[in-house]
Amino acid sequence: xxxxxxxxxxxxxxxxxxxxxxxxxxxxxxxxxxxxxxxxxxxxxxxxxxxxxxxxxxxxxxxxxxxxxxxxxxxxxxxxxxxxxxxxxxxxxxxxxxxxxxxxxxxxxxxxxxxxxxxxxxxxxxxxxxxxxxxxxxxxxxxxxxxxxxxxxxxxxxxxxxxxxxxxxxxxxxxxxxxxxxxxxxxxxxxxxxxxxxxxxxxxxxxxxxxxxxxxxxxxxxxx
Amino acid sequence: xxxxxxxxxxxxxxxxxxxxxxxxxxxxxxxxxxxxxxxxxxxxxxxxxxxxxxxxxxxxxxxxxxxxxxxxxxxxxxxxxxxxxxxxxxxxxxxxxxxxxxxxxxxxxxxxxxxxxxxxxxxxxxxxxxxxxxxxxxxxxxxxxxxxxxxxxxxxxxxxxxxxxxxxxxxxxxxxxxxxxxxxxxxxxxxxxxxxxxxxxxxxxxxxxxxxxxxxxxxxxxxxxxxxxxxxxxxxxxxxxxxxxxxxxxxxxxxxxxxxxxxxxxxxxxx
Numbered sequence: 001x002x003x004x005x006x007x008x009x010x011x012x013x014x015x016x017x018x019x020x021x022x023x024x025x026x027x028x029x030x031x032x033x034x035x036x037x038x039x040x041x042x043x044x045x046x047x048x049x050x051x052x053x054x055x056x057x058x059x060x061x062x063x064x065x066x067x068x069x070x071x072x073x074x075x076x077x078x079x080x081x082x083x084x085x086x087x088x089x090x091x092x093x094x095x096x097x098x099x100x101x102x103x104x105x106x107x108x109x110x111x112x113x114x115x116x117x118x119x120x121x122x123x124x125x126x127x128x129x130x131x132x133x134x135x136x137x138x139x140x141x142x143x144x145x146x147x148x149x150x151x152x153x154x155x156x157x158x159x160x161x162x163x164x165x166x167x168x169x170x171x172x173x174x175x176x177x178x179x180x181x182x183x184x185x186x187x188x189x190x191x192x193x194x195x196x197x198x199x200x201x202x203x204x205x206x207x208x209x210x211x212x213x214x215x216x217x218x219x220x221x222x223x224x
Numbered sequence: 225x226x227x228x229x230x231x232x233x234x235x236x237x238x239x240x241x242x243x244x245x246x247x248x249x250x251x252x253x254x255x256x257x258x259x260x261x262x263x264x265x266x267x268x269x270x271x272x273x274x275x276x277x278x279x280x281x282x283x284x285x286x287x288x289x290x291x292x293x294x295x296x297x298x299x300x301x302x303x304x305x306x307x308x309x310x311x312x313x314x315x316x317x318x319x320x321x322x323x324x325x326x327x328x329x330x331x332x333x334x335x336x337x338x339x340x341x342x343x344x345x346x347x348x349x350x351x352x353x354x355x356x357x358x359x360x361x362x363x364x365x366x367x368x369x370x371x372x373x374x375x376x377x378x379x380x381x382x383x384x385x386x387x388x389x390x391x392x393x394x395x396x397x398x399x400x401x402x403x404x405x406x407x408x409x410x411x412x413x414x415x416x417x418x419x420x421x422x423x424x425x426x427x428x429x430x431x432x433x434x435x436x437x438x439x440x441x442x443x444x445x446x447x448x449x450x451x452x453x454x455x456x457x458x459x460x461x462x463x464x465x466x467x468x469x470x471x472x473x474x475x476x477x478x479x480x481x482x483x484x485x486x487x488x489x490x491x492x493x494x495x
Contacts, residue, residue, distance in 0.1 A: 071417070105456075215455055
């Protein structure tokens with residue numbers, strides 16, 4: 001009888017304990033500063049003051065700079081071609097990408113490649129450089145950015161551009177955010193200090209939609 | 225394509241002319257953003273605002289960077305650059321020019337279709353364009369009849385007359401543009417490669433005269449970009465975080481079953 005009672009207790013503790021222990025020991029989806037915080041920075045006032053050395057003290061007029069208005073070719077910044085996150089075993093070629101017909105960011109079809117949002121900042125320039133890739137694909141299996149969900153604060157990231165120059169980054173934030181709540185204007189921001197934003201999918205898979213509910217978001221700041 | 229005739233004409237040399245620039249609701253500062261383009265051939269000028277020299281020795285074909293001017297009214301006057309400062313008769317003037325807070329405008333000194341110099345204020349549309357797109361605005365400020373603007377050989381702005389403008393939103397990229405006399409294949413200006421950067425407004429001015437030659441001037445205003453609407457990143461569900469993994473569910477169920485069996489044994493052994 002005692003054995004049977006012990007069996008009840010043991011069975012119930014396994015039944016309840018297993019999921020509870022899993023829940024408790026599971027890594028939290030977020031790490032480091034919040035994504036918004038990592039991306040927001042005091043924006044320097046873009047409006048120049050009305051006073052300038054070229055203007056008389058009593059003047060209300062700002063100094064004027066003048067440029068040639070003839071059409072000129074602009075030299076494009078070097079594009080990123082390679083992404084590495086050694087701590088996560090991520091090593092991937094990078095392709096410039098734009099937007100799809102439906103307005104979403106275009107991603108390389110190949111899950112082993114990562115897309116750079118070419119309309120946004122290049123690595124190391126002001127604002128957010130956005131790199132994103134598929135976490136998986138029905139035919140191709142797991143994508144190269146699948147380990148991104150395990151990124152830890154302090155992980156180093158390296159981006160190499162077409163000229164062979166490398167920029168080094170350090171993860172300051174990781175989170176899993178519902179797609180409909182994604183702070184897109186901040187993630188794709190073009191002003192403020194340089195940030196590297198890595199994006200893929202995550203969270204629950206919604207079979208009805210054939211898509212994930214959330215995005216995994218990793219924000220990194222430049223290494224000194 | 226939208227097409228607007230600038231209804232904000234100003235009388236050259238007249239005093240007391242009121243000029244109202246449109247306001248952009250997006251900007252709520254006490255300043256207005258004003259650029260000045262010089263499109264009168266062969267005539268360097270000094271530009272005065274409220275009797276103060278704003279631009280010294282302003283050369284044809286050049287453009288000021290955007291100026292943040294306190295909102296208010298301005299008396300504008302352009303003097304020949306070689307005249308003694310502020311003396312003599314102005315080449316062009318417009319008094320009481322109203323510059324409301326939040327406006328973004330370009331004031332262009334240029335020739336009208338007949339070749340007489342004039343000042344035309346254009347209001348710049350800086351509203352957002354969709355992600356991946358660029359806005360291109362073409363303005364006819366040359367001493368010439370109506371023209372067609374072509375991009376890649378296709379007419380994109382037909383029958384544009386001085387001082388009208390046409391605006392298009394197009395995919396970002398580089399286009400080869402030229403200007404032809406309206407309805408003809410007679411190229412007046414170009415072709416020139418224009419970089420239409422994503423999320424910017426590129427304003428192209430046709431300026432000049434038959435005698436001095438026709439040319440293009442380009443002004444770029446950034447900050448009209450939009451973000452993509454999302455990042456679609458997976459289709460297989462291989463890293464589904466939907467809940468407790470299956471083996472764990474099985475283990476939990478096994479525990480429940482074990483407890484059930486033990487409980488039954490417990491109850492039977494009590495009888």
